[in-house]
Amino acid sequence: MEERNYPLYLYAAERMLPRMAEQDPKYIEVENEITTTRIGYEGETRSDQMIRRACLPRHSRVLHDLTIRVFGEDPVQIDTLVITKHFAFIIEVKNISGTLELERHPALLKRTAKDGKVSYFQSPFVQLNMAIDTVAYWLLAQNIEIPVKGAVFLASKYAEPHFEPGMPIHFIREIPDLFRNELKNHPPAIDEAAVEWIASALRYQEEPYDHFPLVQHFNHTQDNLHTEPLCTECLGRLETHTKRMGTCMKCELRQWIPYTETLVDYFLIYCKKASLTECSNFINLGRSKTAELLKSPLFLRHGKTNNTVFELNRPNIRISREGKLIVPGDEKVK
Numbered sequence: 001m002e003e004r005n006y007p008l009y010l011y012a013a014e015r016m017l018p019r020m021a022e023q024d025p026k027y028i029e030v031e032n033e034i035t036t037t038r039i040g041y042e043g044e045t046r047s048d049q050m051i052r053r054a055c056l057p058r059h060s061r062v063l064h065d066l067t068i069r070v071f072g073e074d075p076v077q078i079d080t081l082v083i084t085k086h087f088a089f090i091i092e093v094k095n096i097s098g099t100l101e102l103e104r105h106p107a108l109l110k111r112t113a114k115d116g117k118v119s120y121f122q123s124p125f126v127q128l129n130m131a132i133d134t135v136a137y138w139l140l141a142q143n144i145e146i147p148v149k150g151a152v153f154l155a156s157k158y159a160e161p162h163f164e165p166g167m168p169i170h171f172i173r174e175i176p177d178l179f180r181n182e183l184k185n186h187p188p189a190i191d192e193a194a195v196e197w198i199a200s201a202l203r204y205q206e207e208p209y210d211h212f213p214l215v216q217h218f219n220h221t222q223d224n225l226h227t228e229p230l231c232t233e234c235l236g237r238l239e240t241h242t243k244r245m246g247t248c249m250k251c252e253l254r255q256w257i258p259y260t261e262t263l264v265d266y267f268l269i270y271c272k273k274a275s276l277t278e279c280s281n282f283i284n285l286g287r288s289k290t291a292e293l294l295k296s297p298l299f300l301r302h303g304k305t306n307n308t309v310f311e312l313n314r315p316n317i318r319i320s321r322e323g324k325l326i327v328p329g330d331e332k333v334k
């Protein structure tokens with residue numbers, strides 16, 4: 001099973017927010033995105049635990065956050081795809097509490113919260129059926145015949161679904177049981193090598209939708225964003241006294257200036273590519289020290305000595321479960 005990564009989009013948005021003024025017209029939008037993405041991520045993490053408990057047959061593969069493209073169609077996002085010798089199974093997790101009902105024409109999910117507040121969400125079944133069709137079509141195009149199934153799973157204990165009987169919706173704690181039944185009902189249809197082939201071919205065809213830089217994604221003007229380094233503890237902005245040390249304006253922690261994190265922010269939030277001069281200006285550090293930092297495996301360089309351009313080396317960017325950048329080696333500039 002692939003380890004689910006802390007979403008880079010969530011990490012970047014969490015670091016964009018402290019750089020915005022509360023009166024910023026986009027502040028609420030970014031804040032809402034953070035809440036929704038975090039709730040979704042938590043639900044998916046809980047469903048991962050249940051999949052582990054399901055004791056799937058060896059050689060099964062679990063793919064997360066997959067984008068599938070079928071010629072001539074819009075790409076389809078899939079939270080979790082389980083591939084076994086018996087079937088492929090799509091898991092669509094919804095972390096929504098309250099009373100849940102389906103509305104038709106147009107298909108929407110209606111949620112009534114405890115306090116009576118009503119909100120509407122996209123129907124998870126529309127999303128699920130599209131995902132099932134896309135995976136089935138993709139497999140058919142590769143001449144692979146296995147059943148493609150799927151269901152919506154509710155992550156919140158406080159969800160009260162009121163759906164017509166027979167709808168493919170369950171609580172995530174039902175995942176182990178459900179898989180046990182599906183495995184019993186479907187004899188193996190392909191071999192281990194085919195499972196492996198499907199998993200890598202699906203990863204290979206991906207070109208995930210790119211959210212970065214966030215100013216573009218949120219259509220933000222960026223000139224009123226704060227550029228200071230952020231506190232390693234609380235994400236408050238740092239007041240810098242020297243080129244080495246700073247003090248958090250929120251929690252007052254004195255700390256080494258987290259230059260690498262700030263450079264990564266630059267590429268995630270402000271611009272995809274930048275010259276050495278632009279990077280050095282952004283982090284307010286001399287060119288040679290900045291060039292030293294840019295040698296980290298987190299960055300890529302292109303072009304000849306005189307017009308080198310830098311960008312993030314995305315496959316090397318890893319975020320810990322606590323939402324912190326994992327900096328390879330020693331990040332302190334001494």
Ligand SMILES: [Zn+2]
Nearest residue numbers: 231234248251
């Ligand atoms: Zn702080």
